[in-house]
Amino acid sequence: MLAVVPPPVIVRAPAKVNVHLAVGDVRKDGYHDLLTVFQALSLNDEVTVAVADEPGIEVVGDSAEMVPADFSNLAWKAVEALAEYVGRDPKDPKVRVHIRKGIPVAGGMAGGSADAAATLVGLASLWKLEIGKDELADVAAALGADVPFCLHGGTALGSGRGDRLVPVLARHQFHWVLALDHEGLSTPSVFKELDRLRAEGEPPRVGAVEPVVEALATGDPRQLALLLGNDLQAAAVSLRPALRRTLRAGVDAGALAGIVSGSGPTCAFLCQDGESAVRVAAELSGVGVCRTVRVAQGPVHGARVMSVEEAPRAAPPEVHA
Ligand SMILES: C[C@](O)(CO)[C@H](O)COP(=O)(O)OP(=O)(O)OC[C@H]1O[C@@H](n2ccc(N)nc2=O)[C@H](O)[C@@H]1O
Numbered sequence: 001m002l003a004v005v006p007p008p009v010i011v012r013a014p015a016k017v018n019v020h021l022a023v024g025d026v027r028k029d030g031y032h033d034l035l036t037v038f039q040a041l042s043l044n045d046e047v048t049v050a051v052a053d054e055p056g057i058e059v060v061g062d063s064a065e066m067v068p069a070d071f072s073n074l075a076w077k078a079v080e081a082l083a084e085y086v087g088r089d090p091k092d093p094k095v096r097v098h099i100r101k102g103i104p105v106a107g108g109m110a111g112g113s114a115d116a117a118a119t120l121v122g123l124a125s126l127w128k129l130e131i132g133k134d135e136l137a138d139v140a141a142a143l144g145a146d147v148p149f150c151l152h153g154g155t156a157l158g159s160g161r162g163d164r165l166v167p168v169l170a171r172h173q174f175h176w177v178l179a180l181d182h183e184g185l186s187t188p189s190v191f192k193e194l195d196r197l198r199a200e201g202e203p204p205r206v207g208a209v210e211p212v213v214e215a216l217a218t219g220d221p222r223q224l225a226l227l228l229g230n231d232l233q234a235a236a237v238s239l240r241p242a243l244r245r246t247l248r249a250g251v252d253a254g255a256l257a258g259i260v261s262g263s264g265p266t267c268a269f270l271c272q273d274g275e276s277a278v279r280v281a282a283e284l285s286g287v288g289v290c291r292t293v294r295v296a297q298g299p300v301h302g303a304r305v306m307s308v309e310e311a312p313r314a315a316p317p318e319v320h321a
């Protein structure tokens with residue numbers, strides 16, 4: 001009897017920005033305790049998982065050449081982790097993964113984490129797993145601090161390594177402009193630079209998180225703009241001093257406020273509304289301070305399977321293992 005091969009599953013996963021990022025001291029395991037407010041943005045990667053005799057991974061799209069198209073890819077680590085968790089052979093999971101990058105690579109927007117989260121959601125559907133959200137979040141947390149949020153989406157308060165989440169109410173949509181840099185920054189180096197700056201002096205620390213949560217609940221971008229804060233910003237700017245100019249240029253172009261996204265170097269600018277965001281993006285892209293500019297909104301959903309209508313180009317991916 002012929003086995004029926006399930007059709008490929010396409011998952012869309014969002015980028016994130018940290019509208020508030022408070023970094024504690026370095027812990028014994030090398031991580032830092034965080035208190036952060038994440039927001040998922042409408043800048044996506046698309047990940048297709050398909051049954052295949054030959055395992056493999058392929059990466060296309062924006063800056064795909066900077067992403068490993070081999071088993072060191074975080075999405076492949078997600079395949080192995082989930083296979084192991086559900087008792088399949090992690091060395092021979094019989095799947096292939098195709099990633100279409102839209103999220104900047106090493107940009108502080110959780111690109112690799114989004115792909116890992118999308119892979120978990122895609123495989124849960126492809127393998128018809130009866131797996132709870134909490135279980136999937138545990139597998140996600142073992143892959144990286146940002147992976148649980150990429151599953152969760154929306155707006156959420158993160159603590160611990162950033163992987164313990166509770167939802168935050170965000171009324172209305174917020175409009176963002178993102179300035180993508182020419183080169184990425186490594187997340188561990190930015191945390192290390194913050195430790196160095198703190199050993200030498202007192203780089204600025206963000207204020208309390210409660211007013212940020214209140215501003216998100218009111219939905220007033222002006223109120224939120226006054227409160228954007230990121231303890232990693234000083235470290236990212238120290239490693240990439242040109243970011244100071246980018247941050248200034250976004251505000252000069254009409255944004256309400258700008259912030260380095262996570263560990264950078266992407267800068268995220270909060271705008272009054274969608275029209276203002278388009279104007280700011282157009283002006284900023286003419287100034288020559290960044291590689292390219294994107295407009296995005298948040299909050300959006302976490303990683304989720306795309307319907308047939310949403311995914312018209314759902315042809316099985318070509319993968320060269
Ligand atoms: C900067 C943020 O994007 C903010 O959301 C995250 O904290 C980083 O999350 P991520 O890239 O998923 O991080 P991981 O892949 O788990 O860790 C990469 C490295 O970042 C540093 N790291 C990360 C998270 C954290 N709470 N403390 C840390 O010090 C550690 O050096 C770690 O080895």
Ligand SMILES: Nc1ncnc2c1ncn2[C@@H]1O[C@H](COP(=O)(O)OP(=O)(O)OP(=O)(O)O)[C@@H](O)[C@H]1O
Nearest residue numbers: 073074105106107108109110111112113115146187
């Ligand atoms: N699927 C993937 N997509 C992007 N980068 C990946 C992936 N898998 C592994 N990597 C590697 O991970 C590094 C970090 O890339 P990523 O785009 O996740 O950074 P980031 O967005 O700054 O992460 P974060 O915001 O979570 O700290 C890259 O240098 C890349 O080589």
